[in-house]
Amino acid sequence: MSARSSIDEADLHALVDNELSGDERRRVEDHLLEHPESAALVELWRRQNAALRAAFEPVARETPPLSLRNAALRNAAPGAPHIESGAIHWGRPSGSNRAPRRLSEARASRRARGFFATLAALIAGAAIAGAAVFLFTRGLGPGTPAAPALQGYVERAEIAFQTYVADPKIAEFDAAPREELLGALQTRLGLARVPDLSAAGFRLLGARVTPGVRGPAALVFYEKSAPNERIALYYERADALGGARLAPRLSRELTAVEWRAAGYAFVLIGPLGAEAIQQAAESAAAEILTGAGAIAP
């Protein structure tokens, strides 16, 4: 039993931790065969090791955070000069315990940031709630809703006009089968109005449906014999609110006239002079009012 006396707990630990080799290892393993209590201890420690690895092994497999990716190679970027000594490392004082301090500072500032973020969120929430209460107690009177104030029909009409005016297929519904054109507008918008602007020298090109401010809008295109002169009549179902709005800001070459009729907002827009567009708009408005545009001539 000389082997037994020479084997102590340290040898068992060494066996578990792969510190033994060759003969020593064989000697301890032989010892385990004879001493089940030692074998149980070894098995327990192995389970402990396995439990530790199972708990933390996934960390080594997950993708490291951005700050750690290439941390070493980034510091040793090939462009950076390899300064052996006697150099001033700006922003990187060596020999100070800057990093650990920075860590605790970062943690403190993170906590502070968290606190302020919470505070800011609470204040923002209170402000939103207050604004909502203010709006609802005042009632949705004329002029209060935000959407038309943010973007009016004229701006919308301008965007639609600019988008489609140079389109190779300018119209979704061509002028030719007029019944089809009117039918499409009637089903999509609930109102079909294609006024005849031939008095002002404009020929009907066709119409298309485009997103409006609140819903679908119609965009009816007209063309003058001079090829670059295209205008469009934009209309969309309007809320029962006119209200004072800021004057729409249009690009310089475009002119627009806006009016309301039959619960719809109408915008006639095009690169015309103020007088010409006013004239065209008046004839269009008259036709729309009488409903003449809806009736096939």
Next chain:
Amino acid sequence: MVKSLKAPYHVSLMRHATSSSVRTGSSMGQKEETFAEIEAATPFLRRYARALCVGAGAAVANDLVQSAVERLCEQIRGAAVRPAGKEAARISAYRTLTEFAREALANELSGRLSPRQPAVAHALAELPFEERCCILLVALEGFGYEAAAEIAGVRRDVVLARITRARAAFSALDLKPEAPQDGVRRAGGHLRVVK
């Protein structure tokens, strides 16, 4: 380095040791090799740091690894540290990280551990820092006693004493027999207790 995950730990360590002793080269090439080795060790440094900071959280662990890697690379560039070979570079990285963690966790209140964490993590959080460091270096990171002693900055028998205490503290844990992992043979796994 990825390969060494699958191989038993002692095997990978021995391979590192031999390759580093054989390799020779210019000082510049050696430096780059060292940086590459530290880079390759980063996932394992993270694993070690996460376990070491088990009571303090993952963010602290990541910060520590970044600080340690940056500091070490800075020292290597400044020639304040010259690890001779890959294994020495790895030991230097763990040593720097351990020093940083010791400093950072000294004034860190632990005990914010989530109850969802496994029992072994709770037991680990209960250990004193030095014992935790030694058991993790050996059991989790696969270092030998000599290397662990170098990293912890103590003598070999101190490492062994700390491991003994840590294992005694763990013995209260109710650990299930290790489930056989898919195709991965544990080092010394041929040894089974026969009833």
